[in-house]
Amino acid sequence: MSTQTTDHKIVVVTGASSGIGRGAALEIAARGMGVVVTYNARPEGAERTVEEIRANGGTAVTLPLDISRTDTFPGSMNALSGLLSSEWGADRIHALVNNAGFGGGRSFETMTEDAFDAYYRVLLRGPYFLTQALLPLIEQGGAIVNTSSSSVHSGDTEPGYSGYAAMKGGLTVATRFLAKELSGRSIRVNAVSPGPTRTRLGDNAFERFPEVIDGLAAKTAFSRIGESADIGKVIAFLVSDDSAWITGEDILATGGYAL
Template structure:
């Protein structure tokens, strides 16, 4: 990968300090695209993502972003313009990956209005309005990828995920409608729905409760839970020209979970 390529396509990936966001950033950079990764609470994680990409010969930068605060999105767009200009000498994005979020695990009887609103602000309102804020920067023929969840599919109905899955389901529906609305600019809009994946969601649940892994792996056709790179490769495909004839779809990347 050339560090002097000023015509390099650039992709913004939210929530890329760990997990699927980091996996997607690394896979996208490996396909000779520049990446801007965002972080909220873990700047050191974003720095590690950027460092890993640069060590492999890629180009990357990091910016702070709180997905729950839509009022900050205009300032983020301005900061992004500055990074595009200074790091790449560019004024446009090729793609946006709306990945930032947090996990489910709150039962219906324990759900509060504030907790429900937290899901809404981060999992549905955030990606919807960040896409709107960055749309003027996205080039015609570009791509938008929204990270949803296998929990929106029949067969993956677990207690404690009604609020989480409702927002992820809303994001899948929004994906389909935005694909139609943005087709006049040939911008593709797709969702990817991971199954159980080794990430920090649920307050790093897999590390704190490793006994959960075997049960989830047993429900997966391939007998294991997903790794961030498994989903990252699918996201990299969806922002690449290899998926130029795909839009309005929700791609399940779960290794056959709950088949």
């Protein structure tokens, strides 16, 4: 068993095997919090995240989770409870980061009901009901952070993202309402909306089509696309006590994209 005390803050980060989830897990651990790294298809990536956290003196464990399968959430909650007890001697988490997802890029003309339902299950229904399932484990004064997208804001409207952005927009609106509903337990609920960020989304789109990077970078204030650590630092701030007076917000983290 870990030597960590029971008041150690522990954060669940979904989809932390790569990209923004990985960046968030590393930055949260750097602030001294324990991290539960969830993954679905890439266990090796989750293990690498945990190994890096431990190599830097932090504590972390992995947990399999398919965000599209809400029927598995009760079992995942039980598994999480076991990990909290065995690793940290704890029975609560401080925060949940709803980050797991996949990218957009399907035109309205070619959208199918199955594709639309996949967006819904992963980007809206999944995080919504995972939050409900884990709510009994979130401590008084804890935090929830939802990864949304700059595509829900004016200035970042591109063809092919209507289904994706609709779900992210729904998650952003739900964030504001949950902030009100959970305020009785002093649980803060916020969203972070990244702009173009170098991740594995879109089947490693930036690696497969590097020629698009310069055009996107030119639309930011700092002439580069975002990195996972850029967004990870914002998420780490939002789960920390430094943001204790922020709730119900959707924070753009875009490097001034489309200003």
